[in-house]
Amino acid sequence: MPYVNIKITREGGTTPEQKEKLIAGATRLLQEVLGKNPATTVVVIDEVDTDNWGIAGQSVTNIRKRQK
Amino acid sequence: MPYVNIKITREGGTTPEQKEKLIAGATRLLQEVLGKNPATTVVVIDEVDTDNWGIAGQSVTNIRKRQK
Amino acid sequence: MPYVNIKITREGGTTPEQKEKLIAGATRLLQEVLGKNPATTVVVIDEVDTDNWGIAGQSVTNIRKRQK
Amino acid sequence: MPYVNIKITREGGTTPEQKEKLIAGATRLLQEVLGKNPATTVVVIDEVDTDNWGIAGQSVTNIRKRQK
Amino acid sequence: MPYVNIKITREGGTTPEQKEKLIAGATRLLQEVLGKNPATTVVVIDEVDTDNWGIAGQSVTNIRKRQK
Amino acid sequence: MPYVNIKITREGGTTPEQKEKLIAGATRLLQEVLGKNPATTVVVIDEVDTDNWGIAGQSVTNIRKRQK
Numbered sequence: 113m114p115y116v117n118i119k120i121t122r123e124g125g126t127t128p129e130q131k132e133k134l135i136a137g138a139t140r141l142l143q144e145v146l147g148k149n150p151a152t153t154v155v156v157i158d159e160v161d162t163d164n165w166g167i168a169g170q171s172v173t174n175i176r177k178r179q180k
Numbered sequence: 181m182p183y184v185n186i187k188i189t190r191e192g193g194t195t196p197e198q199k200e201k202l203i204a205g206a207t208r209l210l211q212e213v214l215g216k217n218p219a220t221t222v223v224v225i226d227e228v229d230t231d232n233w234g235i236a237g238q239s240v241t242n243i244r245k246r247q248k
Numbered sequence: 249m250p251y252v253n254i255k256i257t258r259e260g261g262t263t264p265e266q267k268e269k270l271i272a273g274a275t276r277l278l279q280e281v282l283g284k285n286p287a288t289t290v291v292v293i294d295e296v297d298t299d300n301w302g303i304a305g306q307s308v309t310n311i312r313k314r315q316k
Numbered sequence: 317m318p319y320v321n322i323k324i325t326r327e328g329g330t331t332p333e334q335k336e337k338l339i340a341g342a343t344r345l346l347q348e349v350l351g352k353n354p355a356t357t358v359v360v361i362d363e364v365d366t367d368n369w370g371i372a373g374q375s376v377t378n379i380r381k382r383q384k
Numbered sequence: 385m386p387y388v389n390i391k392i393t394r395e396g397g398t399t400p401e402q403k404e405k406l407i408a409g410a411t412r413l414l415q416e417v418l419g420k421n422p423a424t425t426v427v428v429i430d431e432v433d434t435d436n437w438g439i440a441g442q443s444v445t446n447i448r449k450r451q452k
Numbered sequence: 453m454p455y456v457n458i459k460i461t462r463e464g465g466t467t468p469e470q471k472e473k474l475i476a477g478a479t480r481l482l483q484e485v486l487g488k489n490p491a492t493t494v495v496v497i498d499e500v501d502t503d504n505w506g507i508a509g510q511s512v513t514n515i516r517k518r519q520k
Contacts, residue, residue, distance in 0.1 A: 113439050115290060119360060120418065127286060128231050128241065130417050135234030137403040137413040142390070145405045146398065152439065154251060154290060155234035156187060163332050164341030165399075166359035167385050167424065173332065181303050182253040183455060183494060186278070194282065196377065201281045203370030206252075209273040213266050214256065220303065220378050222455060222494060223370035224254050224323060235288065255496060264435050264445065265387035271438030292391060299468050302475030302495035309468065317507050319387060319426060319473065322482070326497065337485045342456075346479040349470050350460065358387060358426060371453050371492065378468040400503050400513065407506030427506035428459060 113152035121172050122159040130156055142165045181208045181220035189240050190227040199225055249288035250278045257308050258295040267293055317356035318346045324362050326363040368377055385424035386414045393444050394431040403429055453492035454482045461512050471497055479517040 120126065135155045142148040154171045162172035184206045188194065203223045210216040230240035252274045256262065271291045278284040298308035319349045320342045324330065346352040366376035388410045392398065407427045414420040434444035456478045472486065475495045482488040502512035 113290065113393070113444070117389040117391075118414070119387040119389075120414070120420070121385070124303065126418065128239070131231050131234075132239055133243065133417045134413065135239055136237045137417065138388075138410065139234065139237040141406065141409040141413065142392070145402050145409065146392065147361075148392070151236045152288070153235070153237070153433070154249065156228055156251065157232040157234075158228075159232070159359055160362075163335050164361040164363070165385070166335075166343065167357070168355045169340045169343040169357070171332070171336055171339055172385070174336065181257070181301070181308070181494065183496065184274075185255075186254040187251040187253075188278070188282065188284070189249070196375070199283050199367050199370075200375055200378065202277065203375055204288065205277040205281065205374045207370065207373040209270065209277065210254070210256070213269045213273065214262065216256070219372045220492070221371070221373070222453065224364055224455065225368040225370075226364075227368070233249070240249070249464065252453040264443070267435050267438075268443055268446065271443055272441045275438065275441040280514070287440045289439070289441070292432055293436040293438075294432075295436070295472075296496055299471050302471075302479065302497075303493070304491045305476045305479040305493070307468070307472055307475055317461070317505070317512070319425065319428065319459040319468070320478075321457040321459075323457075324486065324488070334485050336498040338481065340477065341485065345474065345481065346458070346460070349477065350466065352460070356424070358385065359501045360387065369453070376453070376505070400511070403503050403506075404514065406512055408509045411509040412508065422509045423507075425506075426509070428500055429504040429506075430500075431504070446502055 114148050116155045119158045121165050182216050184223045187226045189233050252291045255294045257301050318352050320359045325364045325369050386420050388427045391430045393437050456495045459498045461505050
């Protein structure tokens with residue numbers, strides 16, 4: 113009965129199909145590596161605004177601006 | 181000074197009244213079972229889109245479709 | 249299929265019986281308030297050292313010392 | 317490579333400039349106190365609706381009403 | 385720069401090799417599905433005592449006892 | 453009433469004094485940037501084994517070995 117939380121930046125639009133793949137893939141990973149029961153494996157995806165995600169001391173919004 | 185995080189799917193609309201009951205109930209539970217001070221008990225509720233919540237290897241969006 | 253995370257300080261020893269009560273109580277709360285299915289309600293309890301829990305700008309270890 | 321999660325209520329509007337300061341400040345704190353590498357320090361800010369944040373057994377929405 | 389948190393019960397001993405597989409697998413999943421950069425993908429594994437993990441209103445410790 | 457969670461690897465020993473500085477510093481940051489009340493600011497520090505922390509697809513245990 114594992115619980116997996118995936119946090120990603122909300123950029124360019126993650127599609128429902130991609131989310132299905134994340135959920136299926138994380139569930140399969142826990143089953144293959146640890147034999148965990150898929151039926152009770154929970155996956156929660158959080159999409160975070162680029163203003164609210166920081167790395168190296170600045171927001172991703174800022175990093176993306178400089179990359180342009 | 182406990183911290184309680186409740187994650188639920190965003191479906192059908194959880195009302196402010198229901199959220200009050202979750203907050204009051206979780207706070208009371210910690211007081212009754214462990215004698216924790218309600219004044220410093222924090223409860224945070226996260227409502228998660230059904231696309232972003234997976235169980236048994238698929239999203240709740242998908243599960244709800246099949247249930248219809 | 250809610251997910252509840254309860255964080256408390258590790259002080260004086262929380263017994264397995266108390267943890268059972270927290271798990272049962274949180275599960276019941278979600279069922280009573282939102283009609284959530286107990287079978288898929290997950291509760292995770294984190295016990296945190298008092299050195300690692302801060303409120304009002306200082307650790308609980310420090311606060312407990314001053315209270316004596 | 318620390319990970320810092322800051323949860324605040326969504327009230328009155330936290331500006332992108334304030335978020336930059338939180339990100340920069342948290343990253344600097346980890347560098348100054350523990351010598352952590354800023355390049356791999358991640359900061360995620362969650363803004364939570366006042367309906368969804370409880371303290372002392374009631375929502376912040378309710379507390380704000382009574383304070384008026 | 386995703387952040388993945390995997391919570392599992394501490395049972396029977398998860399080996400360092402299995403943890404490496406979880407880390408590698410989760411990182412690869414984010415790269416394959418969303419094109420995320422592995423270099424900045426963080427994975428944190430939490431192992432939780434069976435007393436502290438509840439499902440269906442009771443601890444996993446209790447569930448395991450009944451299964452014997 | 454912010455909640456701050458700081459996750460760091462458990463390496464070389466973080467002292468209680470360093471933890472006090474993290475707690476005080478995070479609380480001050482929220483006060484200075486957003487005017488948040490220190491009295492209700494909660495900080496929780498999680499120390500994670502290097503086997504359980506991954507970056508760039510491998511555990512920190514592995515990364516440290518290669519760095520030697």
